[in-house]
Amino acid sequence: MHKWLSQNKNKLTALTGLLIVMAFIFQWIFSNRTAANIFLFIASLIGGFPIAVSAIAALKVKVISIDLLVTIAIFGAFVIQEFEESAIVAFLFLFGAYLEHKTLSKTRLAIQNLVALSPETALRQNNQEEFEEISVEEVEEGDHLLVKTGDKVPVDGIVLSGLATINGASITGEPLPVSKAVDDQVFAGTIVEDGTIHMQAEKVGEDSTFGKIIALVEEAQDSKSPAERFIDRFAKYYTPAVLVLALIVFLFSRSISLAITILVLGCPGALVIGVPVSHVAGIGNGAKHGILFKGSDVIAKFSKVDTILFDKTGTLTYGNPEVTDSHYYLPDHDLVDRLLVSVEKESRHPLAQAILKHYQVSQSENILETTVIQGGGIMAKTHEHQILVGNPYLMKQYHITITEPMQKDINEMEQLGESLVLTAIDGSLALATGIRDQLRDGVKEDLQALKNMGVKNLILLSGDHQHSVDLVREELGLSEAYGNLLPADKAAFVKKRQSIGETVAFVGDGINDSPSLALADIGIAMGNGTDVAIETSDIVLMHSNFHRIPHALALAKATSRNMLENIIIALLVVVILLVSVFTSRAMNMAIGMFVHEASILVVILNAMRLIHFKNKQKLDTNQLFMNDLQVN
The missing domain is CATH 3.40.1110.10 (Calcium-transporting ATPase, cytoplasmic domain N)
Known part of the structure; x- marks a missing residue:
């Protein structure tokens, strides 16, 4: 039953809406109230059925869901023969769920784009030293593969022979193709634009950089932020409270119509959908810009960061000394x-x-x-x-x-x-x-952008001697700089700053600095897709691009604001509607449900702004990319 409903829910929604339209046509054009009621009666049954099934499924696991409120409201309106209101309530609730699904699907476009890049076949060398086409799932570590012009690199590996120009924009973030020769690393999902290479497979399937990136974004989008966990707890207690309120109103007023109206108006649909849509839209924007957040909890913490600690080699510098x-x-x-x-x-x-x-x-x-x-x-x-x-x-x-x-x-x-x-x-x-080593071009401007966004302390921690570290601090305008530090010293420094109440982010290369990345409130890896970076950090910057950090912070702050805006909108609508039940005769069940669904659309549209979010303080990204490539 659940499978059938999942496959046909949109069709049921459309059919419910069509029946309501037919009812209004018969009532307004043909003045046939009986036929209109029949259409509305059928629409109520069809639209209410999937909602009731969801409510019952939730009750089986001892959860009183929003669907239960709507089911009781539809049933109550049905009993008192208010078929127009029961049909409209059912349709609007189903249509709101449809909008939610479509929006979440759109904001998950980052994953869909990544999956679309996934290669399906590979040319593997057999025992006769000939290359045969096989499914990429069959490739094993150590296999020798041939990749020709126009083909996608099937797995992570190392070039054994040949020379090729490879477009790695989707994986490494490099805007221009890069030449790959013997002993160079190549990554799954990148495209050979010119040339042919003979490579050895090193990491396959989910262990490849490409596979880990997809898993990371999926994990991030499925995780929950503190705001979302609050909403879950809120809904758990809120739904029974509305049921009790409706019962009390009925006992005092003896009006079942008023009690049912309260049930409908009390549905916090926008509250339930507003926060997760903001979260998924923010994660999607980050993935599009080469910033991989490990969940909305990371976004919430990063938005409050006031101290950022930096490693030097490969972080503030290019790492090509x-x-x-x-x-x-x-x-x-x-x-x-x-x-x-x-x-x-x-x-x-x-x-x-x-x-x-x-x-x-x-x-x-x-x-x-x-x-x-x-x-x-x-x-x-x-x-x-x-x-x-x-x-x-x-x-x-x-x-x-x-x-x-x-x-x-x-x-x-x-x-x-x-x-x-x-x-x-x-x-x-x-x-x-x-x-x-050379300092990254534009890094001073990036650090100033972080200061402008409220980061109070920008501190350099390095294993280099103190004089070298001091030179970097003076040139970049950092708050503090400490040299001659071992990895354990850096980790101790992270703990020290946390102990005085600071929210600390650590930016490192994900290898020597893994203890600090793990201990910091937010670990940011200049990863290049390395295993350690992906495993130990909270945020991974593709292609070790330092210039993405200001965008990441601005996006985190914008996403947190967006979540708060949606919570306020949703709660305000519920309060206004419930108050209007007792203060305005014009308020009824159908109007209330329409306002609810309109509020859902408002929070969805508000969240979708994050998909196209750009950091206003950022410099020309393309120019910074060009600078990076010229040095690299």
Whole structure:
């Protein structure tokens, strides 16, 4: 029965409306009251049936729903033979549900667009080294795949051979196609515009970046905010209260018509639909702009944030640093370079990538063992050597001697604002490398926009030395800046600011900063779709685009305001209608229900404004995108 009603509810709504129109035609044009009543009688039965079924289903699980109020009102009007009012009440309630469904469907367009991008087939290499077309569900990790011009990349993976230009706007947010070559990462759902690549599957199905993005948006849209949980509790007690009020009115007035009218006018339809529609519209707008909110609870918290903490590398900077200084302390430079490159190949940190790009070696050493020292660097071993690669903290932990000339070199690099990577071989400092990263274009304007929206504290937390951190603070106009921090220190700082009553957001790369992302009231990951970013943060910024943060905050504030506006509209309508029952003779059941459905339409239209919301304080996004791509 429920399945049939779900499939045919719109048809029943249309039929109910058609019967009401026919009734009015017979009454007004042909002056045939009997025929009109017959049409209204049938319309009441057809329209009231799905509402009554929903009410009974709710009662079975001990829930007194809004549908019960409407069912009793329709039945009461039916009993006193007010067929016109019972039919109109049923139609308007069904039509309101139709509007709700259509609006929610429209605001879920972000998910629909993502799903539409999902590839359906892949070309997999078989045992005969030929490529055969298979369903994308059959692809397994390690499979070798061929992707041609015009095809969608079927799963996440790495390019084995070939060269192609790939449009990744739907996944990474990059507005222009990007060239992909051997060893580059490619993501499911992106499109090969030119060229052919041979790739190896690394993440398939729901584990792919594409699958996780879809799951994240679906989870966000299905979650509930504090406002929605309040509405649920409110409706639980409100419905019985209206029933009791109607009973009391009947006992005192002996007017069943008045009691039934109160039941109809007391239906808080706009209250029930107003908040979730705002929530889903806000989530949809965020997804469209590459901002993935993990639920409306996140939106509510983020709208109240007054302190934002930032990591430096890959967050305020592009995360593409370059080596600017090298000081050797062992005579065999080739050995030092070879061991350093061999160790850094084990890391995906931005500083490691800068070293690999700068120190070109013909061959590398076989690394037998690596140990990551949290907040320090890497300890590695080959057959003949022990290598330490990291910051001064790591050198101190392993009691590496730093002479006065060495310290002088280190101090000079720190004065220039360079990040330090020290390399020690077999207990002796062998190389001091200075690396400098560029601040993101437009980041200063983005930070000013956050200040304009009420964020009081903008604080930099970094593992870099204090002088480098201070230079960034001065250049960007940050409130405070702290250097030489380990991940545990950053997490402790988050707790400290929360303990004094601040609502704290932390913006990081989702890897080293995962403890802080998890502890903060709002964790914002400069994700690039990484696993850690998606799992530990509350908000993911696609393609690590810092420029989306002001839009995210403005959208969160607008969504919270929109929810509050809808609550006020809905409650005001209910109060006015209930008061008018006792103060105006013109108020009746049908008019009340019409006003109710009009209020539902009003809150829906109000919420839909969020779909097209734009941050007025934002700079030209396209220009910022172009700046990003030029640096990257």
